[in-house]
Amino acid sequence: MEYALSTKPLSIDLLIIKKAQEVQIENEIGRKFRSHNIIEYKSPDDRLSIDNYLKTTGYTHLYLSIVNKNKKKDEAIKSFDITVTIVRVRKPKKLFRMLREVYNLSVTKRANGIYEVKDTFLGCVQIIVTKELDPKEHVWLTSLADGMKEDEARLLIEEAGKLSAPDDREYAESILQLAMEKNKDIFEKVKGCEDMCQAFWELYAPEIEAEKRASEKRGEQRGEKRGIAIGEKNGEKRGERRTLISLIIKKIQRGKDILSIADAVEEPVEMIRPIYEAVLAAPDADVGQIYEKVYIKG
Numbered sequence: 315m316e317y318a319l320s321t322k323p324l325s326i327d328l329l330i331i332k333k334a335q336e337v338q339i340e341n342e343i344g345r346k347f348r349s350h351n352i353i354e355y356k357s358p359d360d361r362l363s364i365d366n367y368l369k370t371t372g373y374t375h376l377y378l379s380i381v382n383k384n385k386k387k388d389e390a391i392k393s394f395d396i397t398v399t400i401v402r403v404r405k406p407k408k409l410f411r412m413l414r415e416v417y418n419l420s421v422t423k424r425a426n427g428i429y430e431v432k433d434t435f436l437g438c439v440q441i442i443v444t445k446e447l448d449p450k451e452h453v454w455l456t457s458l459a460d461g462m463k464e465d466e467a468r469l470l471i472e473e474a475g476k477l478s479a480p481d482d483r484e485y486a487e488s489i490l491q492l493a494m495e496k497n498k499d500i501f502e503k504v505k506g507c508e509d510m511c512q513a514f515w516e517l518y519a520p521e522i523e524a525e526k527r528a529s530e531k532r533g534e535q536r537g538e539k540r541g542i543a544i545g546e547k548n549g550e551k552r553g554e555r556r557t558l559i560s561l562i563i564k565k566i567q568r569g570k571d572i573l574s575i576a577d578a579v580e581e582p583v584e585m586i587r588p589i590y591e592a593v594l595a596a597p598d599a600d601v602g603q604i605y606e607k608v609y610i611k612g
Contacts, residue, residue, distance in 0.1 A: 342425045342451065346438040349395045352377065358459060362406040362441075364413070374398050374436065397438040403459045405429075405443045427452070457489055460496040467497065467504045552605075559604045562589050566597075 331351045339345055352374050356362055374396060382390040413419045413431060420432040427446030431439040442455065449456045449466045456462075457470045470493060474486040494501045558579060565575040572590050576583045588608045596603065 342428055343399065343440070343442060343455075346397055346430075346440060348397050348437045350381075350391060351397045351399065353399045353401065355458070356400065356402040358403045360402075362400065362402050362409055364409055364416075367400070367409060367413070370400060371398060371433070371436065371439065393435045394437045396436055397440070398433075398436060399440050399442060401442045401444065401455065403444050405446065406441065409441075454486075454489055457493040462493060462497040462500050464500055464504060467493070467500045471504065555609060556601050556605055558586070559589055559593075559601050559608075562586060563593055563601065563604070566590070566593050 331347070331353065333339070333347050333349060333351060335349065339347055352370075354370055356366075360366075375393070378391060378393055378396060385391070410421045410429070413421055422430050422432075424430045424440070426448055427443045429441045429443065431441065433439045444452070444455050444459055447456050449469060453466070453469050453473050456466065462470075470490060474483075474490050477483050477486050558581070561579050562575055565578060570578070572583055572587065575590065576586055579586065589604060592604050592607050593599070596607075599607075
């Protein structure tokens with residue numbers, strides 16, 4: 315009998331890193347890396363059960379068979395040239411017990427937060443518990459979880475500020491942004507410190523300048539729109555005043571007194587009095603001249 319193992323194309327949510335033979339990694343985690351290294355990061359809410367473990371290692375062997383499919387025998391990758399690293403925030407105690415008691419695999423603590431599972435076929439299987447790692451040695455991994463301390467946040471900012479290569483800075487800023495989202499209160503406190511404020515500025519200077527220019531541009535656009543709106547409003551107001559002056563001039567020419575004019579234009583007497591008196595003082599003046607006398611010079 316045959317069983318369909320999947321109803322869709324197989325894919326794995328893993329990071330695969332190829333390491334050159336001549337490269338030596340001194341980091342406690344990377345020291346075990348070989349030519350091909352598969353890394354899976356579990357979010358804080360993800361479980362790491364025996365099923366998850368078997369699936370990850372099983373996909374590793376599947377990856378090996380796929381990459382070796384068209385290789386010559388002497389070029390094929392050997393299983394002991396592959397390492398598997400699973401990263402998790404908390405220690406998977408139940409998984410470790412299952413590996414020891416049911417599968418007879420040894421699980422040893424190689425360093426703080428680094429546990430090695432003795433696998434018969436693979437070069438190395440290690441499970442990283444970020445809560446147990448030394449933040450000074452593994453600042454990038456420990457920063458992916460919430461619950462950071464103030465000194466850890468400061469260390470992350472300082473380490474990010476030391477990077478100069480564009481790719482390194484891009485990756486560091488991605489981690490920093492994630493850490494800031496998960497630990498907002500701590501980073502707000504740290505950013506208030508004078509030395510950290512300077513470090514933040516140096517790290518984000520290009521982005522801050524770009525945002526500043528964009529903000530200024532948006533401000534200019536809003537200013538232009540505001541200016542247009544104000545201009546339109548002022549233009550309407552001038553038009554209304556000139557219309558009122560024109561009406562008052564005509565009423566005066568017809569011999570109307572101020573009370574009857576106020577009633578006709580439906581405006582208070584005190585409001586139209588300046589216009590009324592200006593027209594009487596200069597009966598030959600036109601609308602523009604009266605407007606200037608009442609609303610500009612007056």
